[in-house]
Amino acid sequence: QKEVEQNSGPLSVPEGAIASLNCTYSDRGSQSFFWYRQYSGKSPELIMSIYSNGDKEDGRFTAQLNKASQYVSLLIRDSQPSDSATYLCAVNLSAGNKLTFGGGTRVLVKP
Amino acid sequence: EAGVAQSPRYKIIEKRQSVAFWCNPISGHATLYWYQQILGQGPKLLIQFQNNGVVDDSQLPKDRFSAERLKGVDSTLKIQPAKLEDSAVYLCASSMTTDTQYFGPGTRLTVL
Numbered sequence: 001q002k003e004v005e006q007n008s009g010p011l012s013v014p015e016g017a018i019a020s021l022n023c024t025y026s027d028r029g030s031q032s033f034f035w036y037r038q039y040s041g042k043s044p045e046l047i048m049s050i051y052s053n054g055d056k057e058d059g060r061f062t063a064q065l066n067k068a069s070q071y072v073s074l075l076i077r078d079s080q081p082s083d084s085a086t087y088l089c090a091v092n093l094s095a096g097n098k099l100t101f102g103g104g105t106r107v108l109v110k111p
Numbered sequence: 112e113a114g115v116a117q118s119p120r121y122k123i124i125e126k127r128q129s130v131a132f133w134c135n136p137i138s139g140h141a142t143l144y145w146y147q148q149i150l151g152q153g154p155k156l157l158i159q160f161q162n163n164g165v166v167d168d169s170q171l172p173k174d175r176f177s178a179e180r181l182k183g184v185d186s187t188l189k190i191q192p193a194k195l196e197d198s199a200v201y202l203c204a205s206s207m208t209t210d211t212q213y214f215g216p217g218t219r220l221t222v223l
Contacts, residue, residue: 099212103152
């Protein structure tokens with residue numbers, strides 16, 4: 001079992017719809033969770049961090065964390081073509097205090 | 112505030128040659144990371160420095176990869192000799208704590 005797992009996609013959503021991305025992790029002691037966006041040929045860019053159970057909203061992005069079920073999700077509301085990218089889930093695993101990344105979910109927003 | 116700087120941006124070498132990458136972190140960031148990102152995969156941590164000390168190098172192929180961070184600021188990552196499977200983007204990141212990390216533009220390495 002991979003430490004951080006994501007569906008590779010592509011997740012195709014029409015413009016204006018909600019994109020829902022999921023990530024599961026194996027280490028129950030993990031405390032910090034991050035979503036990075038990576039455009040093709042570019043480096044990862046931090047868009048959200050979440051540390052407590054529940055929802056955290058920032059503009060059109062909402063991160064959701066459920067530590068009991070060991071998953072973290074990202075919702076993108078009113079999806080735009082500019083949101084087309086790969087979204088990387090990263091977890092600060094309790095052992096070693098370092099970020100472990102999932103393989104990423106590719107999102108395609110179609111006009 | 113200047114971001115993480117990396118050079119070169121692109122490098123093409125033949126297998127068995129050596130190559131070096133340079134990274135300058137965001138000013139004041141004590142922690143520096145080197146990641147390898149193979150096409151279609153997420154970044155994989157190679158080595159983590161706290162100031163000029165190594166915190167984690169468990170996934171660094173030490174028979175061919177080496178890294179140093181003299182004076183606790185900029186860092187170099189070296190591969191000698193390179194293999195075909197080393198073709199990847201090498202990302203440098205920095206953080207003030209071991210939490211939120213900011214990435215540089217990366218170096219795309221092609222090994223022929």
